[in-house]
Amino acid sequence: MRRSSSLAAIVAASALLLASCASADESSEQPAAGGESVTVDGVTIDFDALPENIVMDCYAYSSLHEYGVEPVALFGYECDNPFVMGDADISDIDFVGKDGEIDVEKLAELRPDAIVGQGSADGWSWFDDDVNAQITRVAPFVPLPTGDTIDGRIAETREIASFFGADVESDAVAQSDADLAEAKENVSTALADNDLNIMLTSPTKEMLYTGVGFAQATMLEELGATIVGADAPATGNPWGQVAWEDASSYSADILLIEGYNDDFAFTTDLWDVLPAVKADQLGAWSSKGAMTATTYAAWLNDVADLISSSVKVS
Amino acid sequence: MTSQPTTLGSAPQGVDPSAPVTESPTKRRWIGLVPLVALCVLALAASMLVGSRTIAVGDVIHFLVHPDPDDALSQTIWFSRVPRTVLILVAGAALGVAGTLMQAVTRNPMTDPGILGVNAGASLAVVVGLAFFGVGDISQYMWWSFAGAMVTSVLVFVIGNTGSARGNPVRMTLSGVALGAVLSGFSSAVLLTNSRVLEKLRGWSAGTTASQPLEATMAIVPFIAAGLAIAFLSARSLNVLALGEASAVALGAHPNRIRTVVLVAIALLAGGATAAAGPIGFLGLLAPHLARMVVGPHQGWILAYSALIAPAVMGFADVLGRVITAGEVPVGVVTAFIGAPVLIYMVRRFRVAEM
Numbered sequence: 001m002r003r004s005s006s007l008a009a010i011v012a013a014s015a016l017l018l019a020s021c022a023s024a025d026e027s028s029e030q031p032a033a034g035g036e037s038v039t040v041d042g043v044t045i046d047f048d049a050l051p052e053n054i055v056m057d058c059y060a061y062s063s064l065h066e067y068g069v070e071p072v073a074l075f076g077y078e079c080d081n082p083f084v085m086g087d088a089d090i091s092d093i094d095f096v097g098k099d100g101e102i103d104v105e106k107l108a109e110l111r112p113d114a115i116v117g118q119g120s121a122d123g124w125s126w127f128d129d130d131v132n133a134q135i136t137r138v139a140p141f142v143p144l145p146t147g148d149t150i151d152g153r154i155a156e157t158r159e160i161a162s163f164f165g166a167d168v169e170s171d172a173v174a175q176s177d178a179d180l181a182e183a184k185e186n187v188s189t190a191l192a193d194n195d196l197n198i199m200l201t202s203p204t205k206e207m208l209y210t211g212v213g214f215a216q217a218t219m220l221e222e223l224g225a226t227i228v229g230a231d232a233p234a235t236g237n238p239w240g241q242v243a244w245e246d247a248s249s250y251s252a253d254i255l256l257i258e259g260y261n262d263d264f265a266f267t268t269d270l271w272d273v274l275p276a277v278k279a280d281q282l283g284a285w286s287s288k289g290a291m292t293a294t295t296y297a298a299w300l301n302d303v304a305d306l307i308s309s310s311v312k313v314s
Numbered sequence: 315m316t317s318q319p320t321t322l323g324s325a326p327q328g329v330d331p332s333a334p335v336t337e338s339p340t341k342r343r344w345i346g347l348v349p350l351v352a353l354c355v356l357a358l359a360a361s362m363l364v365g366s367r368t369i370a371v372g373d374v375i376h377f378l379v380h381p382d383p384d385d386a387l388s389q390t391i392w393f394s395r396v397p398r399t400v401l402i403l404v405a406g407a408a409l410g411v412a413g414t415l416m417q418a419v420t421r422n423p424m425t426d427p428g429i430l431g432v433n434a435g436a437s438l439a440v441v442v443g444l445a446f447f448g449v450g451d452i453s454q455y456m457w458w459s460f461a462g463a464m465v466t467s468v469l470v471f472v473i474g475n476t477g478s479a480r481g482n483p484v485r486m487t488l489s490g491v492a493l494g495a496v497l498s499g500f501s502s503a504v505l506l507t508n509s510r511v512l513e514k515l516r517g518w519s520a521g522t523t524a525s526q527p528l529e530a531t532m533a534i535v536p537f538i539a540a541g542l543a544i545a546f547l548s549a550r551s552l553n554v555l556a557l558g559e560a561s562a563v564a565l566g567a568h569p570n571r572i573r574t575v576v577l578v579a580i581a582l583l584a585g586g587a588t589a590a591a592g593p594i595g596f597l598g599l600l601a602p603h604l605a606r607m608v609v610g611p612h613q614g615w616i617l618a619y620s621a622l623i624a625p626a627v628m629g630f631a632d633v634l635g636r637v638i639t640a641g642e643v644p645v646g647v648v649t650a651f652i653g654a655p656v657l658i659y660m661v662r663r664f665r666v667a668e669m
Contacts, residue, residue, distance in 0.1 A: 078509070098507055206516070206642060207641045241639070243641055245367040245395075245636075248386040248390070268525040269394075269527055270390070
C-alpha cells in the first residue's frame with residue numbers, strides 16, 4: 001500500500017512536470033493570454049504585460065527619449081558623446097554599466113521589464129554570450145532595428161516607442177517628418193548645383209575605414225550623392241578597409257568623419273594631404289546614434305550646407 | 315663518432331669565451347655577415363617597393379630623387395614607404411639587440427622585452443597619457459611609451475636584482491613577468507571603462523609601422539644609437555657574465571655594475587623601439603636565437619647578427635602585412651604569426667640550454 005502510494009505520487013509529480021514543461025514551451029512561442037509583443041527586424045519579442053521599467057543602452061535612449069520613453073537605467077558606449085546623444089539629458093538617470101561593462105546584479109535589482117539596445121533578441125552586440133545569457137534571463141532584450149534604410153529604421157524605432165506607450169502621432173512627430181522631407185530636398189538641391197564626391201570615413205592610426213555599406217551612405221546616394229570608398233565586406237560589419245597608401249586613390253571632395261566635432265584632432269601625413277582635408281571640407285556622420293526624423297533632418301541640413309560651401313578638389 | 319644535437323644558448327664548458335678565438339670561426343662569422351646584410355637590404359628594399367598601392371620601381375626611384383609634394387605617388391613614398399623603412403631598420407635593430415642583452419643579462423634564453431614587462435609598462439604609460447592627460451596626437455604617444463618602458467626596466471631591475479638573492483637571473487625574469495602582469499591589469503582596467511582610449515590605442519597596441527612620421531622616428535634615433543653603442547661596448551663584459559656570477563667575480567668583473575650599464579642600454583633600445591612602433595613581440599626573442607645558432611655563444615657576434623636579423627624579419631613581416639588583406643595587418647600581428655611557429659620549431663629541433 002505504501003509502495004503504491006509512492007508510485008502514484010511519482011506519476012503525479014511527473015505529470016505535473018510534463019505539464020509545466022509543455023506550458024513553458026507554449027509561452028516561448030506565443031504570448032500568454034493578455035500578453036504583449038513587439039516585432040523588430042522580423043523577430044517577435046513577447047512580454048507578459050506592457051513593459052514599464054525599461055533599461056536601455058545610450059544608443060536606444062538617444063532615439064527613444066524624443067518620444068518621451070524614459071529608462072530606469074542606462075548602460076553602453078558613447079553616453080557622453082554629444083553627437084550621439086543630442087539633447088538627451090542623462091544627468092539624472094542611473095547607470096548599470098559603462099562602455100563594455102554591465103553590473104548584472106544591479107540590473108537584476110531594478111527588476112526591468114525590458115532591455116533595449118543595439119544587438120539581437122539574444123542580447124547586446126558587445127557583450128559576451130555568457131553575459132547576454134544572464135541579462136536575457138533578467139528581462140527580454142529588444143534590439144534596435146538594423147534594416148537597410150534609414151527611413152525603415154526610423155519607422156521601426158517609432159514602432160518600438162509606440163509599443164512602450166509613446167504617442168508617435170503627435171504634432172511634433174509629424175513636424176519632424178516634414179523637416180526630414182525638407183532636409184532631403186535640400187541635399188538633393190545642393191547636389192544638383194554642386195556635384196561632389198563624398199566619402200564617409202573613420203580614420204585611425206593603422207588604416208582608414210570607409211562607410212560605403214552603411215545605410216547613411218545609401219541614403220545620401222538616393223539623394224543624388226556619389227559615394228566613394230572601399231567596397232563593404234560581403235558579410236558582417238560594413239566598414240571598408242583602406243590602407244593609408246590607398247587613401248588618396250579615392251577621389252573625395254567632402255569627407256564625412258564619424259563623430260566629427262570641434263575637438264577633432266586626428267592627424268597623419270597621408271590624411272593631412274588628402275585634398276578634402278587640405279580644403280577643410282569636412283563634416284560629421286554617425287553609424288549609430290539617434291534614429292529619429294529630427295536627428296536625420298538636422299544632419300542632412302548640415303550636409304546640404306557643407307555641399308553648398310564646398311568646391312571640387314578631387 | 316656520434317653527432318651532438320645543436321645547442322642553443324649554452325656556453326662551452328671550460329672555455330673562456332673572452333679568450334681570443336681562432337681565425338677560422340671569426341672569418342666564418344665575418345663571411346656570414348655578408349648574406350645577412352644582403353637579406354636585410356633586400357627586406358628594406360621590399361619595404362620601399364611593395365605596398366598596398368602599386369608603384370613602379372622607376373617611379374619610386376624618381377620620386378626619391380625628385381620629391382613632388384603635390385603628387386600622390388610622391389606623397390605615398392615620402393609619407394609612408396620612407397618613414398616605414400627607416401622605422402623597420404631602427405626599431406628592428408633595437409629590438410634584436412635589446413632581446414640579446416636581456417637574454418644575456420638574465421642568462422635566460424626565453425627573455426625578451428615582452429617577458430620582462432617592458433611592453434606592458436610602455437602600454438600602460440600610453441593608456442594613462444590618453445585617458446588622464448589628454449594625449450591625443452600620435453607623436454605624443456611616443457614619449458609616454460618611452461617613459462613607461464624606461465621606468466618599467468628600472469623597476470624590474472630594482473625588484474629582481476636587489477636584496478639578499480640579487481644576481482639570480484630567474485628572480486629577475488619572474489620580477490619582469492609579475493610586474494608585466496600587474497601593469498597589463500592596470501591597462502585593462504582603464505581600457506574596459508574607456509572606449510575612446512581603447513579605440514585610439516587599438517592600432518598602436520598591435521605594433522604597427524603605419525602613420526608614424528619620419529620626424530618622430532628620427533627623434534628616437536639618438537636614444538637607440540646610444541643604446542646600440544653601450545650594447546656593443548658591453549659585449550666583452552657580457553661574455554664574462556655568461557660564465558656565471560662566481561666565475562665573473564673571480565675574473566675581476568663587477569656583475570652588478572655590468573647589469574646596471576646593460577639595463578640602461580635595454581631601456582634605451584626597447585623603450586625607443588616600443589615608443590616608435592608599439593609593442594612588437596617575438597623579434598627580441600627570435601633574433602638572438604637565430605644569431606646564436608650561427609655564431610655560437612659569443613655576445614659581440616650575437617649582437618651584430620641580431621641587429622641585422624631583426625630588421626630583416628620585421629621588414630618582410632611588415633611587407634607581408636601590407637599585401638595580405640585589404641587594409642593592412644599590423645606588423646606586430648604578423649611577427650607573432652611568423653615568430654610563434656619558428657620558435658616552436660627551434661624548441662623541437664634544437665636543445666635549448668640554460669645560458
